[in-house]
Amino acid sequence: MPLLNETHDPALRSWVASAHRAGTDFPIQNLPFAVFRRKGSLEAWRGGVAIGDQIVDLAAAAALAVFDGPAGMAALAGSQDKLNALMARGQPAWRALRLALSRGLREGAAEQRQLQACLVPQAEAEYDVPARIGDYTDFYTSVHHATNIGRLFRPDNPLLPNYKWVPIGYHGRASSIGVSGQAFRRPQGQTLPPGAAQPVAGPCKRLDIELELGVFIGEGNALGGPVAIAQAEDHVFGICLLNDWSARDIQAWEYQPLGPFLSKSFATTISPWIVTLEALAPYRAPFQRPEGDPQPLPYLDCAAHREAGSLDIQLQVELLTPRMREAGHAPATLCRTSYRHAYWTLAQMVTHHTVNGCNLQPGDLLGSGTLSGPTLDQAGALIELTGGGKQPVALPGGEQRTFLEDGDSVVLRGWCEKPGAARIGFGLCEGTVLPALQAPQR
Amino acid sequence: MPLLNETHDPALRSWVASAHRAGTDFPIQNLPFAVFRRKGSLEAWRGGVAIGDQIVDLAAAAALAVFDGPAGMAALAGSQDKLNALMARGQPAWRALRLALSRGLREGAAEQRQLQACLVPQAEAEYDVPARIGDYTDFYTSVHHATNIGRLFRPDNPLLPNYKWVPIGYHGRASSIGVSGQAFRRPQGQTLPPGAAQPVAGPCKRLDIELELGVFIGEGNALGGPVAIAQAEDHVFGICLLNDWSARDIQAWEYQPLGPFLSKSFATTISPWIVTLEALAPYRAPFQRPEGDPQPLPYLDCAAHREAGSLDIQLQVELLTPRMREAGHAPATLCRTSYRHAYWTLAQMVTHHTVNGCNLQPGDLLGSGTLSGPTLDQAGALIELTGGGKQPVALPGGEQRTFLEDGDSVVLRGWCEKPGAARIGFGLCEGTVLPALQAPQR
Numbered sequence: 001m002p003l004l005n006e007t008h009d010p011a012l013r014s015w016v017a018s019a020h021r022a023g024t025d026f027p028i029q030n031l032p033f034a035v036f037r038r039k040g041s042l043e044a045w046r047g048g049v050a051i052g053d054q055i056v057d058l059a060a061a062a063a064l065a066v067f068d069g070p071a072g073m074a075a076l077a078g079s080q081d082k083l084n085a086l087m088a089r090g091q092p093a094w095r096a097l098r099l100a101l102s103r104g105l106r107e108g109a110a111e112q113r114q115l116q117a118c119l120v121p122q123a124e125a126e127y128d129v130p131a132r133i134g135d136y137t138d139f140y141t142s143v144h145h146a147t148n149i150g151r152l153f154r155p156d157n158p159l160l161p162n163y164k165w166v167p168i169g170y171h172g173r174a175s176s177i178g179v180s181g182q183a184f185r186r187p188q189g190q191t192l193p194p195g196a197a198q199p200v201a202g203p204c205k206r207l208d209i210e211l212e213l214g215v216f217i218g219e220g221n222a223l224g225g226p227v228a229i230a231q232a233e234d235h236v237f238g239i240c241l242l243n244d245w246s247a248r249d250i251q252a253w254e255y256q257p258l259g260p261f262l263s264k265s266f267a268t269t270i271s272p273w274i275v276t277l278e279a280l281a282p283y284r285a286p287f288q289r290p291e292g293d294p295q296p297l298p299y300l301d302c303a304a305h306r307e308a309g310s311l312d313i314q315l316q317v318e319l320l321t322p323r324m325r326e327a328g329h330a331p332a333t334l335c336r337t338s339y340r341h342a343y344w345t346l347a348q349m350v351t352h353h354t355v356n357g358c359n360l361q362p363g364d365l366l367g368s369g370t371l372s373g374p375t376l377d378q379a380g381a382l383i384e385l386t387g388g389g390k391q392p393v394a395l396p397g398g399e400q401r402t403f404l405e406d407g408d409s410v411v412l413r414g415w416c417e418k419p420g421a422a423r424i425g426f427g428l429c430e431g432t433v434l435p436a437l438q439a440p441q442r
Numbered sequence: 443m444p445l446l447n448e449t450h451d452p453a454l455r456s457w458v459a460s461a462h463r464a465g466t467d468f469p470i471q472n473l474p475f476a477v478f479r480r481k482g483s484l485e486a487w488r489g490g491v492a493i494g495d496q497i498v499d500l501a502a503a504a505a506l507a508v509f510d511g512p513a514g515m516a517a518l519a520g521s522q523d524k525l526n527a528l529m530a531r532g533q534p535a536w537r538a539l540r541l542a543l544s545r546g547l548r549e550g551a552a553e554q555r556q557l558q559a560c561l562v563p564q565a566e567a568e569y570d571v572p573a574r575i576g577d578y579t580d581f582y583t584s585v586h587h588a589t590n591i592g593r594l595f596r597p598d599n600p601l602l603p604n605y606k607w608v609p610i611g612y613h614g615r616a617s618s619i620g621v622s623g624q625a626f627r628r629p630q631g632q633t634l635p636p637g638a639a640q641p642v643a644g645p646c647k648r649l650d651i652e653l654e655l656g657v658f659i660g661e662g663n664a665l666g667g668p669v670a671i672a673q674a675e676d677h678v679f680g681i682c683l684l685n686d687w688s689a690r691d692i693q694a695w696e697y698q699p700l701g702p703f704l705s706k707s708f709a710t711t712i713s714p715w716i717v718t719l720e721a722l723a724p725y726r727a728p729f730q731r732p733e734g735d736p737q738p739l740p741y742l743d744c745a746a747h748r749e750a751g752s753l754d755i756q757l758q759v760e761l762l763t764p765r766m767r768e769a770g771h772a773p774a775t776l777c778r779t780s781y782r783h784a785y786w787t788l789a790q791m792v793t794h795h796t797v798n799g800c801n802l803q804p805g806d807l808l809g810s811g812t813l814s815g816p817t818l819d820q821a822g823a824l825i826e827l828t829g830g831g832k833q834p835v836a837l838p839g840g841e842q843r844t845f846l847e848d849g850d851s852v853v854l855r856g857w858c859e860k861p862g863a864a865r866i867g868f869g870l871c872e873g874t875v876l877p878a879l880q881a882p883q884r
Contacts, residue, residue: 184665226630
């Protein structure tokens with residue numbers, strides 16, 4: 001389990017002045033990873049680390065041999081166009097690089113002149129999906145979301161009997177995952193209109209969001225070799241924001257008996273920055289199952305895991321419509337919640353995923369599932385916030401929404417904040433809905 | 443749609459004598475692709491094409507510049523350690539290479555001496571998964587399987603109302619796909635024992651097979667750009683055999699509401715050889731929906747598609763237990779069926795998968811779902827063959843089986859055969875069950 005060390009000291013000061021700006025997501029205590037290049041350039045994509053409003057270019061740092069030993073090897077691995085090689089090196093490598101960066105970016109550091117030459121302003125950068133995602137798995141770790149949505153799809157049977165025993169998950173589509181800024185066409189598909197006897201094909205009418213966290217796997221496990229719960233977090237490289245766009249009308253008609261498919265596979269948007277578990281260490285929060293709930297089966301439980309608890313990551317969903325954009329309105333906040341309400345932890349996701357011998361590989365992505373909190377205004381999807389599309393949400397300028405309309409942009413934000421610790425932010429995860437194609441092609 | 447051309451002529455004779463042996467899977471009319479190297483060597487993996495009991499080494503053919511023009515470029519693309527680059531070149535490239543190979547392998551061909559130098563005996567080869575599989579999707583295209591298994595999981599509601607409208611599918615796990623010869627540990631997981639109020643963790647007790655075909659995507663489509671039904675087959679590189687090993691007890695407890703997950707992700711075995719749609723052209727079979735069934739929605743239907751029909755591929759499942767192996771028994775045939783009974787075609791799978799804009803990529807794999815035929819002895823899974831584990835199957839030597847036991851090997855075979863056309867075979871897809879790990883690790 002990550003313990004607090006010198007990299008977490010809230011008194012640390014960087015020679016990068018913007019790292020001290022109030023409300024920055026990227027102080028010297030954060031140091032998240034992304035893949036970037038200069039906007040509109042033909043430069044090679046490469047790994048970078050955020051500090052204030054700058055990016056430390058890992059390829060430049062490796063070329064200048066700013067770091068030596070394990071940190072230098074990690075920077076070299078992080079120079080590639082995807083972070084899989086860095087992820088595969090394992091936790092000791094990530095930690096060595098974090099410590100070297102933390103020391104080199106501090107006021108008075110000997111490496112300042114060299115690292116200064118490695119900085120690229122975030123304002124000049126564009127980002128790519130940070131890893132070659134071999135497999136993407138989406139979990140369902142919010143009991144509140146499972147209950148809310150279960151009530152809409154199965155009024156008589158909202159929370160299924162397996163929920164409090166099994167960290168439910170399913171395989172998702174990796175090819176359509178894009179990075180913040182993704183714009184995608186409203187999906188076409190089959191739906192069964194209310195009261196109709198036969199389905200129709202056409203554009204989705206109930207396009208929704210799902211507020212999630214994405215978990216990037218670092219070191220993998222061999223096929224046939226489960227990961228024990230006490231070691232599970234060692235396999236986690238870090239966390240990003242994830243919007244699991246969902247076509248509710250397509251989902252309702254297709255999902256039985258094999259689960260959601262085309263209702264999800266048209267687009268999934270993630271934030272470019274991956275925040276490491278080490279950066280999040282100050283934000284561990286105690287976790288206790290509600291009174292009367294069963295204790296997890298032994299393979300999903302151990303003392304160290306109970307002590308590690310959950311993570312208190314603040315989450316927010318914002319919506320900006322074309323009309324609001326035109327009128328100069330700020331985005332409207334649709335919900336606020338925290339990751340600490342999740343029923344199953346990161347470690348339980350990893351251990352359950354591998355209990356059958358399934359092999360996780362560096363760069364694999366696990367989604368948390370929609371992170372709805374205990375009250376309805378903390379729900380992470382429109383279908384919950386609007387009671388199944390029946391109570392529209394009011395927006396600035398007099399508009400309202402049940403589901404997303406063409407041109408709507410959705411922004412997810414995440415951050416950790418508390419007295420006595422540095423703020424750790426996740427940046428933005430933004431996506432925009434484009435109109436559907438005219439008709440399914442023939 | 444592939445039409446018959448000179449490569450299909452059953453009178454063609456190759457200078458490779460074994461291509462004429464009765465019952466060979468690999469006459470000159472087949473020419474399937476695999477990735478191989480010499481067994482136990484440290485040679486590079488590279489593409490190869492089967493002819494009789496030999497393999498044409500595409501890397502050697504490219505190095506010797508046996509072919510020029512598009513066929514030469516295709517052979518070069520096929521020289522890599524995965525076939526993705528060849529797949530991405532599209533149907534004209536595969537066709538050019540097939541035609542050049544067909545001509546070069548014929549008796550009297552000018553290329554005989556050069557190609558002779560490119561042959562590697564299949565007996566000396568080992569195989570790898572032939573493509574980097576970005577995403578694996580499993581469909582559910584046998585209405586007979588859907589009905590049989592639906593009856594066991596939901597006796598009151600076997601075939602769900604969406605089945606005859608939606609080519610049901612779900613995302614599968616790509617990382618645990620292995621090639622014929624794969625041996626895997628019996629999975630551990632959560633199950634709810636009959637009559638129990640609480641689940642237990644332990645080794646799967648109802649380990650099953652699923653007889654499927656795997657469909658490799660060649661050229662992909664852009665995100666947001668659906669593939670029309672009339673063009674869908676142009677995106678199919680070819681077909682292999684696929685065993686979707688299934689842990690039925692884990693499946694029954696985990697599958698609601700998001701579908702099968704750990705009950706499938708521990709192992710999936712495919713045959714090494716990919717048979718092209720062009721090789722299968724003589725085996726098109728008429729397909730008609732049963733009287734009274736709805737016609738497919740327009741995006742899943744067109745005249746050319748109706749004319750193309752289905753494919754009459756014979757399929758067989760064989761079982762060999764450790765005791766049978768020791769006593770010298772031949773494998774027992776568990777079932778025989780044909781792919782022509784599938785309710786949804788390859789083209790419908792591709793078009794439905796992309797109707798929402800989802801992007802397929804070269805090397806993606808689509809499973810057909812269990813290909814059970816109309817009668818119970820044509821069922822492609824033990825759960826169907828044994829009536830849910832209640833009527834054991836009798837085996838030579840007095841043994842019986844409901845589900846798989848440790849040490850059992852399962853072999854899938856597939857072939858096409860009829861008067862007036864060359865036999866087209868798929869080779870073998872074999873997998874073996876190893877004992878479970880002692881206990882889920884802590």
